[in-house]
Amino acid sequence: MTAAPGLLPSEFADLEPFAERWCLATEGERWAQRHASSIEEMREFYEAMFPRVDAALVYCDGFSLDDLPDDARNLMYLVFSFVMVSFPVEVWNAPRIPDVGDANLERVASPFI
């Protein structure tokens, strides 16, 4: 019996528990996931990612953007999600910004990725 392949490169198998939730392709999805998560869930993800971010960036830098294999692309999305949760974890201690109500900022254009 073979194990199902993960979303991430095998050397990042330690982050696989977070992959399904946080390997999200668009900022809109990552924003929504932030708001759908508890601060404890985000902190757990943040603390697992923090020591691995450098290695993840080195790994992804081994490919050109035009030529990213799926597992490297997922790893890149995981780093983006790390950035998305960093504010709640480091500053607000909550998914939402205080006093913001239903104000919303939508990203309507971005470069290649």
Added chain:
Amino acid sequence: MARFPKPAEGSWTEHYPELGTGLVSYADSIAPEFFELEREAIFKRAWLHVGRVEQLPRNGSYFTREIAVARTSVVIVRDGDEIRAFHNICRHRGNKLVWQDFPREETSGTARQFTCKYHGWRYGLDGACAFVQQEGEFFDLDKADYGLVPVHCEVWAGFIFVNLDRESKQPLRAFLGPMITAIEDFPFDQLTARYGFRAEVPANWKVFMDALQEQYHAPIVHRSQRPESFDAHAAGFEAPHYQIDGPHRMFNSPGIRPWELPEDQIKASEQLLRGGLFGPWDPPDFYEATQIAGMRPGGHERGGVALFEIWTSFGIQLWECGW
């Protein structure tokens, strides 16, 4: 103790005596009747920033802008070396000309000519009416009279501006004036990673623009966006320089360099990623080209961010680190 010298008059407000020091009413930002006047008197007559030349890379490249404040739609198109703007409306019976699926949404693309989806009238990139279906069924129709109505369109430093006023206006560069044109050599065209954001802010446009130009709110509203220890460092807000020139304004913020701050004043992720709210710490490879004199009109050394607000509502922020 003040961190930066004040002008000789005592305050920046007094340095520009035309401002006066009396109370300023904000009735002009809450009265609906006033806004209706602004639509006509300001937004239908001012130079409005609508985009950048990189959005029009090829002959026939176009994009539309829904200018809600002026209740109009404009199509901007590259016709060879020229960038032209037209009212986005067919000359036949006023149907919207350039749109895709949802008429009220902006669109972009490339075209050899524009075709109205209603009766098939066609217009060249120069706006001329090129084709009328069953032309012979009309009486005394001269297509030359039915080109798209042009909108004044000029480019400055790669930024595209339009002016909805029918009469020929002050040329764009004269309107911008020396304080703004002093930054035109900034290498805007080298900033090729372009992000766009959209938000609906239920406030008068002037309130929004004021929020960026004043920093009085910064230690209060943005307090909890930084580690606590940073606040002790930045009590109140002072800036080295403020300047106005006609209807335009700018200021320089203090030169906070995140990478020089003690560890406990920067977020951990910012140190890890060597970048944060104010962009990457590492300068772009064209850094030298970004350090133009015009971004520090007061001549002081460290710039932090230089924010220029071009009337009516176009802000340009130039960061010391080159972004």
